[in-house]
Amino acid sequence: MEEKKTKKINVNECPVQRALEIVGGKWAFTIIYALTDGKKRFKELERSIEGINTRMLVKELKVLETHGIINRKAYATVPPTVEYSLTEKGADFHPVLNNIRTWAAKYIESYNCDAPTAIKITDGEVLN
Numbered sequence: 001m002e003e004k005k006t007k008k009i010n011v012n013e014c015p016v017q018r019a020l021e022i023v024g025g026k027w028a029f030t031i032i033y034a035l036t037d038g039k040k041r042f043k044e045l046e047r048s049i050e051g052i053n054t055r056m057l058v059k060e061l062k063v064l065e066t067h068g069i070i071n072r073k074a075y076a077t078v079p080p081t082v083e084y085s086l087t088e089k090g091a092d093f094h095p096v097l098n099n100i101r102t103w104a105a106k107y108i109e110s111y112n113c114d115a116p117t118a119i120k121i122t123d124g125e126v127l128n
Helices: 014-023 028-034 044-047 054-066 092-106
Strands: 069-075 081-087 120-122 123-126
Touching: 014 028, 014 054, 028 044, 028 054, 028 092, 044 054, 044 081, 054 081
Parallel strands: none
Antiparallel strands: 069 081, 120 123
């Protein structure tokens, strides 16, 4: 009998693995989704994501900013004001979120989400 050769996957060269390193954090998808309707201040973002604590939000925001998914803009005010928004790269993630939502609706029985049914894309423009 012939022995089948198993194909080895080089995780360092796999684009899916690299993408998961960027958006694979527990809160990354939720943060990206929360920013789909525009910029938010830190506390506004924190209040919009149920269950996240300040430390985790700061950590995830730093990762997403480092990889160019979100913009962070700090204003020299007292107290300091910081706003977050999606970059073009972050906005391009909308179809991925929509596809995951569709997959979840189809295959996960306990699917229960208060988010809008879909994020619609029309000619590159995102419509909620």
